[in-house]
Structure formats: C-alpha cells, structure tokens
Amino acid sequence: MREFREKxxxxxxxxxxxxxSIFILVMVLVPASxxxxxxxxxxxxxxxxxxxFVGLQNFINVSTDPVFWHQMGNTFIYVLGTVWIGLVLQMxxxxxxxxxxxxxFWQIIVLIPWAIPYVLSATFWKWMLxxxxxxxxxxxxxxxxxxxxxxxxxxRWLAMAFIILTEIWIQTxxxxxxxxxxxxxxxxxxxxxxxxxxxxxxEQFRYVTLPYMRSTIMVTVSLQSMFxxxxxxxxxxxxxxxxxxxxxxxxxxxxxxxxxxGNVGYASAAGIxxxxxxxxxxxxxxxxxxxxxxx
Amino acid sequence: MWRPSKEQRSNIRxxxxxxxxxxxxxxxxxxxxxxxxxxxxxxxxxxxxxPKFFNFAxxxxxxxxIFTELNFWAFIRNGLIAASGSTLIALFLGLPHSYAVSRFxxxxxxxxxxxxxxxxxxxxxxxxVPFYLIFNRIGLVDxxxxxxxxxxxxxxxxxxxxxxxxFDSIPExxxxxxxxxxxxxxxxxxxxxxPLAGPGLGSATIIAWIMGWNEFILVFILSFSEQSQTVPxxxxxxxxxxxxxxxxxxxxxxVGIVPTLIILLIFQRFLVRGLAEGALKx
Numbered sequence: 001m002r003e004f005r006e007k008x009x010x011x012x013x014x015x016x017x018x019x020x021s022i023f024i025l026v027m028v029l030v031p032a033s034x035x036x037x038x039x040x041x042x043x044x045x046x047x048x049x050x051x052x053f054v055g056l057q058n059f060i061n062v063s064t065d066p067v068f069w070h071q072m073g074n075t076f077i078y079v080l081g082t083v084w085i086g087l088v089l090q091m092x093x094x095x096x097x098x099x100x101x102x103x104x105f106w107q108i109i110v111l112i113p114w115a116i117p118y119v120l121s122a123t124f125w126k127w128m129l130x131x132x133x134x135x136x137x138x139x140x141x142x143x144x145x146x147x148x149x150x151x152x153x154x155x156r157w158l159a160m161a162f163i164i165l166t167e168i169w170i171q172t173x174x175x176x177x178x179x180x181x182x183x184x185x186x187x188x189x190x191x192x193x194x195x196x197x198x199x200x201x202x203e204q205f206r207y208v209t210l211p212y213m214r215s216t217i218m219v220t221v222s223l224q225s226m227f228x229x230x231x232x233x234x235x236x237x238x239x240x241x242x243x244x245x246x247x248x249x250x251x252x253x254x255x256x257x258x259x260x261x262g263n264v265g266y267a268s269a270a271g272i273x274x275x276x277x278x279x280x281x282x283x284x285x286x287x288x289x290x291x292x293x294x295x
Numbered sequence: 296m297w298r299p300s301k302e303q304r305s306n307i308r309x310x311x312x313x314x315x316x317x318x319x320x321x322x323x324x325x326x327x328x329x330x331x332x333x334x335x336x337x338x339x340x341x342x343x344x345x346p347k348f349f350n351f352a353x354x355x356x357x358x359x360x361i362f363t364e365l366n367f368w369a370f371i372r373n374g375l376i377a378a379s380g381s382t383l384i385a386l387f388l389g390l391p392h393s394y395a396v397s398r399f400x401x402x403x404x405x406x407x408x409x410x411x412x413x414x415x416x417x418x419x420x421x422x423x424v425p426f427y428l429i430f431n432r433i434g435l436v437d438x439x440x441x442x443x444x445x446x447x448x449x450x451x452x453x454x455x456x457x458x459x460x461x462f463d464s465i466p467e468x469x470x471x472x473x474x475x476x477x478x479x480x481x482x483x484x485x486x487x488x489x490p491l492a493g494p495g496l497g498s499a500t501i502i503a504w505i506m507g508w509n510e511f512i513l514v515f516i517l518s519f520s521e522q523s524q525t526v527p528x529x530x531x532x533x534x535x536x537x538x539x540x541x542x543x544x545x546x547x548x549x550v551g552i553v554p555t556l557i558i559l560l561i562f563q564r565f566l567v568r569g570l571a572e573g574a575l576k577x
Contacts, residue, residue: 009480013399016484020392020455021407027448028414031425038425093319096312106316108563112323114570115559116552117509119527123534123548124326127333127541133344135329142345149344169322174570181571201308230418233511237531251420255516258424271421278418 039268058269067245068270071253072277077160078167078235078249079228079281083221086168086175090220093172094179095209114173122237125166129153129238153239156246163247167234171227175220182216183209218289222282229278250274327552334358334546341541357546367547369521370529374551376439377514377525378507381446385503388447389454390496394484396455397462398470414452423516430517437518442525445513450503457502460572461495462488498569501562505555526551 039058041051062068097106113121128136129152137149153159190208199207232251235241241248250270257267333341335353361367396404426445427436435441465488473483489496511527518524524532530551533544559566 005479012480013395013401014403016391016395017401017404017407020388020451021403021410023388023447024407024410024414024452024455028410028417031422031429032417034425034429035421038428092315096315096319099308099312100316104563106319107567108559109316109320109323111559111563111566112327112556115505115555115566116327117511117527117555119509119511120530120548120551121326123530123544124330127545128326128329133342133346135346138345169326177567177570226416230420231512232420233515233527237534251418251512254420254424255512258427259516264424264428267424271418271424274418274421275416 035268035271038264039272040265042265054265058265059273062266062269062273068250068253068273070245071248071250074160074247075229075249075251075277076281078164079225081160081164082167082171082228083224085164086171086224087217087221089168090172090175090179094176094183095205097176097180098183110176111173113170118170119233119237121170122166122234125162125169126153126238129162154243156243159239159243159247163235163238166238167228167231170234171224175224178220178223179213179216182213185216186212214290218286221289222285225281225285226278229274229281327549330545330548333541334543334549336542338540338542354542357542358550361543361547361550365533365543365547366521367529367550370524370526371550373439373442373521373523374508374525377442377446377523378504380439380443381450381507382500382503384443384447385451385454386496386500389451389499390458390489391484393455393458394462394488397459398467411452411455414448415456419449419513423513426513427516435517437520437523439523441517442514442523445517446507446510449510449513450506453506454499454503457499457569457572458492458495461492461499465491494565494568495572497562498565498572501558501565502569505558508555 040053040055042054042058043051093110097103097110100106128134131137131149131151131154134149134152136152137146140146141149150158152162186209190212191204194204194208230251232249232255235247235249236252236255239247241252251274254267254270254274257263257270332348334357335355336347336351336357337354340347340351392407395401396408430436430441430445435444469491470483470487473487474480478486508525509527510525514523514525515528518528521529526547530544530547533540533547
C-alpha cells in the first residue's frame with residue numbers, strides 16, 4: 001500500500017511539470033526550428049514554385065545590405081542612449097526614494113509609466129512633440145529657448161533624441177525598482193563608518209554605494225539592453241521609422257520584410273542576427289560593468 | 296568654511312530628495328495630464344496655437360464618440376479576453392511546474408528550466424516570423440484564440456520563473472510537517488504551499504495580466520482587424536495619414552490606461568516585489 005502510494009506520487013511529480021514543459025518546448029522548438037529552416041530558403045510566399053534552398057544566401061544578403069547596418073546603428077544608438085543616460089536619472093530617483101518619507105505614495109508615482117501600455121505613452125509624447133500645436137514647442141518658445149515652433153520628429157538626430165527621452169520615461173520604473181532593491185540591501189552600518197572617516201555625500205556614494213551596487217547596476221543595464229534591442233512599439237508609434245527610414249530600428253526592418261515586402265528569408269536571417277547582436281551587447285555590458293563577474 | 300551640522304545635513308538630503316521626486320512627479324504626470332486635456336477638446340481646438348490648457352468648453356462627448364463612432368469597445372473586449380484568458384492558462388500550466396522544479400529533484404524538471412530560460416531570451420520580433428507563417432497555415436492569424444495563445448507563450452515562462460523564486464523562499468520544514476501528518480504531495484501543494492505563496496501568486500497574476508494588456512509587437516503582427524486587435528493597437532489605428540483625430544485618440548488612450556492604473560493603485564506592493572523578483576533571478 002505504502003509502496004503503491006509512493007509510486008503514484010513519483011508519477012505525480014512528473015505530471016506536474018509535464019503540461020507546462022510540453023507547452024514551452026512546443027512553443028519554443030517548433031517556431032525556432034522553423035525559423036532556422038526559413039532562414040535557408042527564398043520565395044516562401046511564391047504560390048507556384050516551391051521555396052528554393054539557398055544555404056547561407058539570406059545571411060549574406062542581410063549582412064551586405066546597407067539598410068540593415070543603418071538599422072543596427074540606429075538600434076545601438078537607441079539602446080545605449082536610453083540605458084546609460086537613463087541610468088543616471090534612475091539612480092537619482094532610486095536614492096531619493098530610499099531616503100524620503102511616504103515611500104508608498106512616491107513609489108506609485110514612479111511606477112505609473114510601467115503600468116500603462118508603452119505604445120500609448122509613445123503617442124502621448126508624439127502629440128506633445130507636434131510641430132504646429134505641440135505643448136513642448138509652446139513651452140520652449142514661451143521661455144525663450146526657441147524662437148519659433150520646430151519639427152522635432154522631422155530630423156534624424158532630433159527625432160532620435162526625443163525617442164530616447166520618451167523611452168527613458170517608459171523604462172524608468174523597472175530600473176528604479178531593481179536599483180531600489182539593491183540600495184536596500186546595502187548594510188546600513190557602512191554609512192556611519194564612512195561618515196566617521198569624514199566622507200561627504202559624494203564620497204559615500206563613490207566608495208560605499210557604487211561598489212555595493214555594482215551587480216545590481218549590471219542586472220539593470222543588461223536587462224534593459226536586452227529588452228530594448230528587440231523593442232519596436234515606441235519608435236513605430238512616434239515616427240514609424242521616419243523621416244524616410246532615418247530612425248528605423250532593426251525590429252521595424254524585420255517587420256517590414258515580413259509583412260510589407262514578403263521577404264521571409266531576409267526577416268528570419270535578420271531576426272537570428274538580432275539574437276546574436278543582443279547576446280554580444282549583453283556580454284560586453286556585463287564585462288564592462290563588472291569585470292570579474294562569475295555566473 | 297561652513298560645515299553643516301548633522302541635523303542640517305539630513306535636512307539638506309531630505310530637501311534634495313524631495314526636489315528630485317517633485318521633478319519626477321511632474322515629468323511622469325504631465326504627458327498623461329496633457330492627454331487628458333486633449334481628450335476633452337472639441338475638434339476645432341486641436342489646431343489652435345498657442346494650445347489652450349483650461350479655457351475651452353470641455354467636450355465630454357468625446358468619451359462617448361469613441362464607442363459609438365470608432366467601435367473602441369471591440370478593442371477593449373479583445374484586450375480583456377486575451378489578457379485574462381492567457382493569464383489564467385499561464386497560471387494553470389505554470390504553477391504546478393514552478394512548484395515541481397522548486398521542490399522535487401528530477402532530471403526532466405532541470406531540463407525544462409532551460410526551456411523556460413530560452414523562451415525568455417528569444418526576442419518576440421524574431422519568433423513572430425515563424426509564428427506568423429504557422430498561424431497563417433492553421434488559420435489562427437487575427438483570431439482571439441491565436442492572440443490568447445501567443446500571449447500565454449509570452450509570459451507562461453515568466454510565471455514559472457517568478458513562482459519558482461517564491462516557492463524557493465518558503466522553508467521546506469513547513470511542508471515536511473504536513474507530510475508527517477499524512478498529507479499527500481497534491482494536498483501539501485494545494486492546501487499548504489499555494490496559500491503560503493499567496494503574495495507571490497498575486498504579483499505573478501497582476502504582472503502577467505498587465506503584460507498582456509500592454510503587449511504590442513506580437514499582437515500587432517498576428518492581428519489585423521477589430522476581430523482580435525487589442526487596445527494599444529486599436530489606439531494606434533486611429534492615427535491616419537491624412538487626418539488624426541487627436542482628441543478621440545487621447546480619449547481612447549485614457550480609457551485604455553485606466554484599468555492598469557487602478558490595478559497599480561491597489562496592488563502596488565505586489566508589483567514591486569514581483570518585478571524585482573523577475574528581474575533579479577534572470
């Protein structure tokens with residue numbers, strides 16, 4: 001009887017993992033292997049001829065395409081700009097949140113951009129940046145920074161700058177939550193000790209906070225880099241990649257090749273290269289932030 | 296040289312912190328405030344410069360027009376169905392899995408964890424390419440079932456990951472006591488562990504639901520009509536080349552952010568814990 005029960009329970013262990021594992025494996029393995037297959041073929045949409053096997057031709061096409069490198073360049077500007085400029089702001093907010101009273105109220109305020117769909121946030125900013133009747137133009141003219149309203153999203157670099165600004169607005173909550181968790185784990189007796197040694201606020205930050213925060217910053221930065229490399233919604237909602245293809249990021253390129261040009265082979269190869277570039281970026285970031293980090 | 300006393304110094308710090316947070320408050324709220332103002336403007340006020348802040352007659356009718364003129368309800372309905380359905384399926388599949396990999400030693404559990412990690416590493420935009428073709432072939436493109444399925448795929452691995460963390464943090468002794476008293480493994484999971492993991496369960500549920508409600512790229516690629524498009528895509532579809540009705544668009548966006556803002560207000564504590572857990576165990 002007892003043995004029988006134990007057997008049943010062993011089966012039960014497997015039964016608990018089974019449905020979910022099958023679901024994940026099917027949803028990962030099937031599309032992933034199909035993706036590899038697609039990246040080796042051309043004319044997948046052709047109704048008359050069967051798709052033709054072209055080997056690595058799609059990867060050669062992608063990596064010799066100046067548009068691809070233009071989009072990759074934009075992606076890196078967008079990711080690095082958002083992550084590193086954002087980090088300064090997010091660090092300040094996290095430190096302030098850690099110090100202040102009524103933390104619950106302030107936490108809700110800081111979390112708001114995370115809770116709302118980011119595509120909608122991007123449309124809020126697009127509307128504020130409107131060239132004729134936008135409120136940002138109005139304010140900048142009023143306080144005398146601009147002499148007349150300008151086309152914020154009509155120039156590559158200006159548009160990129162405001163996309164990055166918007167993206168920082170969107171991504172701040174997640175970073176602040178992670179950084180705040182790191183700040184709370186710093187042993188509090190470190191600060192009185194540093195003060196006794198005569199350290200002012202900035203020295204405390206440099207010699208106590210930063211060293212303790214290193215791994216937290218690494219998590220924040222690599223996580224954000226990974227999320228942003230693949231992100232399409234913000235740029236798409238704000239400029240659709242325009243003017244022309246000036247602000248297109250790689251995800252928009254993949255989308256266009258899949259849906260608008262019907263070039264599935266190109267889209268698959270570019271998608272695979274995106275994974276490769278993301279991994280390289282995350283590894284390099286990890287090495288820079290924490291040179292002797294071990295998994 | 297002036298050296299501030301200990302008390303003065305802590306006062307300075309508090310003031311600076313409040314200044315930073317005050318700036319954050321304005322920077323966070325202003326875009327939403329401005330969307331709210333715009334959502335109440337009559338069409339004629341959209342093109343006036345300088346833009347008016349308060350001195351116009353608010354047109355509450357815009358909030359009715361988006362339902363009668365633009366059929367915005369269809370997008371809300373799709374969003375509610377897809378986000379809630381996929382959250383339920385993800386919990387149903389993911390909870391036993393996370394519990395099993397947290398508690399039992401077996402090979403299969405460990406292998407399946409690699410699957411979980413792989414699923415989280417693949418960019419949605421990359422995996423959308425094969426999914427688009429597969430869904431096309433089996434007729435799931437632009438259906439609510441297809442969208443629910445793809446959202447489930449998006450955060451089921453997240454649920455497993457986060458809940459494994461929460462189960463790991465519950466001491467094993469509690470369960471051993473129950474087992475000594477004769478509870479079966481199923482009983483100790485449903486009667487003891489699930490209630491104890493309540494807060495974790497709460498945050499996983501809420502975060503999954505918000506992720507579903509907010510998701511853009513996968514839904515955007517795999518749907519093209521009111522049949523299955525969700526709120527973010529619906530609002531974006533109001534933006535047209537010739538004329539964009541910004542007042543309606545902003546009204547729709549405000550309606551679209553209300554559910555998640557209410558959830559944030561009520562469940563803020565769960566959210567912070569769940570977000571940190573999901574990130575740190577990456």
